[in-house]
Amino acid sequence: MSSATAQRAPSRDDFAALLDESYGGSDALEGSVIKGRVVGIEKDVAVIDIGLKTEGRVPLKEFTGFGRDPAPQVGEEVEVYLERIENALGEAVISREKARREESWVKLEKAFESNEKVEGVIFNQVKGGFTVDLDSAVAFLPRSQVDIRPIRDAAPLMNVPQPFHILKMDRRRGNIVVSRRTVLEESRAEQRHEIVANLEEGQVIEGVVKNITDYGAFVDLGGIDGLLHVTDIAWRRVNHPSEVLTIGQTVRVKIIKINHETHRISLGMKQLLEDPWQGIEAKYPIGAKFHGRVTNITDYGAFVELEPGIEGLVHVSEMSWTKKNVHPGKIVSTSQEVDVQVLEVDPVKRRISLGLKQCLQNPWEAFAEKHPVGSIVEGEVKNKTEFGLFIGLDGDVDGMVHLSDLDWNRPGEQVIEEYKKGDVIKAQVLDVDIEKERISLGVKQLAGDPFATASVEDGGTVEIKKGAVVTSEVIEVKESGIDVKIVGTDLTTFVKRAELARDRADQRPERFAVGEKVDVRVTLFDRKARKIAVSIKALEMAEEKEAIAQYGSADSGASLGDILGAALKAREGEAAKKKGKGEE
CATH class of the missing domain: 2.40.50.140 (Nucleic acid-binding proteins)
Known part of the structure; x- marks a missing residue:
């Protein structure tokens, strides 16, 4: 081999051979993340050399989606996911998105295990919630986990990087469920803790009415809400908070109680005003009569307002002299002006017992004045009982004729059968017991007592x-x-x-x-x-x-017949004498 041949640069085939040697064959690379180099940019696609026989193409949007990174430059080294070594066109099938997803899953699993927050972007709305991009890993955000309170418009939350908590992960199925709500609650809890630490019971602060319910109003104290209960709005009776407050109204309140564990704060407005119950016994002495207004009616009585913040209860037993088993609502009505008498005052329990009937004349006293014992009255038979008749009388009171007072000679059980409900009869007043509210009547007394004369x-x-x-x-x-x-x-x-x-x-x-x-x-x-x-x-x-x-006696010689005969003649003579005087 010549030196020229020994010094030549390794070819693509040489590089592929080396890879095959390192990884045991190029087929083993499929389904993994590998490094490649950008060798060209063609329109919206980056051509990437991954060191194999072929090159791959990746859309630029996979690099720049959701404003992540700038588009890659020629010569820049990038990581991509190799799906296949070669497709029908002879190119490698690679993906930057899937590579990033693989990286993200590793990071997300670590965050999930350590319960750390992750950053993501809400990019689409689906059935039941939204989809979130967690750096190429797609997660599901249920609608219930978007915010602490239900939201009407999610547009301001879309395409904005923000933190989330991972609630559940399943890599095999590729499922991730996240929550934005838990992040907000955690942040809010930290904020609430800091705010509560700076507050103390008895402190007077200003707040804004945030919400109104049947039982009170929630007041925003600058990041934390306090409850202003309906009974602490005013000393007087408030049937509904909306009578006094409106949403958005700025109010001055006093902190009544703070629960540092639950961060619950109880507020009061009436505590900033003078307590009308101070010196209540002097203002409302027992036996005194006052004018008031009916504020509430219950099964057991009616509440009457004597002044703002001061109410007393008229028990049903003190409402009427004669209507004993009637609902209070049939005697008085709400907002009705009435006169009442103070029966009892308890400044410790803040209770005043009032009487309504005491301001009206006792009907038994009125009856006794108008119909003294011995007088004759007339009334309708209201009821028949085993012990007598009940008669309706003036003043809406009843009198009773006992069986023994129906007839002088016949038994009452027999005589009462002659009467029926609705009959109008006369009777004599025998007795009036004002204290026991009883009137005793007699029918037989109308004829006089045959034993008298x-x-x-x-x-x-x-x-x-x-x-x-x-x-x-x-x-x-x-x-x-x-x-x-x-x-x-x-x-x-x-x-x-x-x-x-x-x-x-x-x-x-x-x-x-x-x-x-x-x-x-x-x-x-x-x-x-x-x-x-x-x-x-x-x-x-x-x-x-x-x-x-x-x-004379029989001893004188006269017989008994003679004596009786003489007596009889004398008696007849007296009778004739009387008769003669009568004729004259």
């Missing part, structure tokens, strides 16, 4: 008492005796067979007729126990005794 002949009156002789009328004849009614009264009683006559032979009920007048002697009269007993036998025995005393 009894009328007799000549229009006179006589008090019935034990031993008195009265005239009775037979109203019923029974086998065991007779029922009689004392003439001139409503008193009735039963005369047993043994009391019908002195002689046993005359003790026959059938010898009396209904309607027959019979003189009887009162043997028992107990007004308190309401009992009366009469006897014909007792009368005959008394008359016998009187006759013996007046006309």
